[in-house]
Amino acid sequence: MFTGIIETVGVVTDILVNGSNKSFWIKCTLASEFKVDQSICHQGVCLTVENIQNDTYKVTAIEETLKKTNLNDWRIGDKINIERCMIMNGRLDGHIVQGHVDATAICTSKLDAKGSWEFTFSYPFSFAHLLIEKGSIAVNGTSLTCFNIKENSFTVAIIPYTFEHTSIHNVSVESIVNIEFDVIGKYIARMQSLK
Structure with missing residues (x-):
């Protein structure tokens, strides 16, 4: 669950294709605070952190996600909005965002x-x-x-x-x-x- 209040902007540094899936490596100032299995919102899309290397981390989008979002259009160098999931004892400054693009x-x-x-x-x-x-x-x-x-x-x-x-x-x-x-x-x- 997210709030829609963007924390930082990341940059796509690499894109890997594996069958019908695409993996993205993203450079981000918050990467060192992330952990594997954490849900992060990317341009409004909830994706799971799979790997972290210094200030860069990897996420993968499956075919269903690629069909319903603009992730297929991402290119190396693109800037993307990043938000970590909300803390339940924090303020809801935006509105309830699921990271499930309609x-x-x-x-x-x-x-x-x-x-x-x-x-x-x-x-x-x-x-x-x-x-x-x-x-x-x-x-x-x-x-x-x-x-x-x-x-x-x-x-x-x-x-x-x-x-x-x-x-x-x-x-x-x-x-x-x-x-x-x-x-x-x-x-x-x-x-x-x-x-």
Whole structure:
């Protein structure tokens, strides 16, 4: 379980293909604090640490994960958002993020709002019932508030701190991002569908 508050940005240093799986070596300032078997959120995707070597560690994504996320698009040198799992006696500064990506979205607009930035994303219409005005969404693992909700698009505003300290500054028009809808909204939608 995560909060969507990014701790650091890592860099992909190597990519290995093994059958239908891909393994990624990631350089990160927090790597020395990680341990094997620990769950870490990468661009919104929960992956398990398999190996640690100094300031670099290895994770593997299976075919199912590669199909539902943007991990197949990762390249050596890419910067990615990193967050360790939440501590249950800590503050929930963002919202509840599981690291289970629901879909990918495409950036359709990136606007410099003179002190902040506004990004608009299009996403599959089949998820439209899970978004509400001023509700929470995780974009590449970052907890954000969405607004200007349309049938298949939403906008988020990014403050300077988030722009500088996450990988959102690398997102441009046509970039593909991972999105996870609010888990509480998903449970409510499920309960309503069974009535």
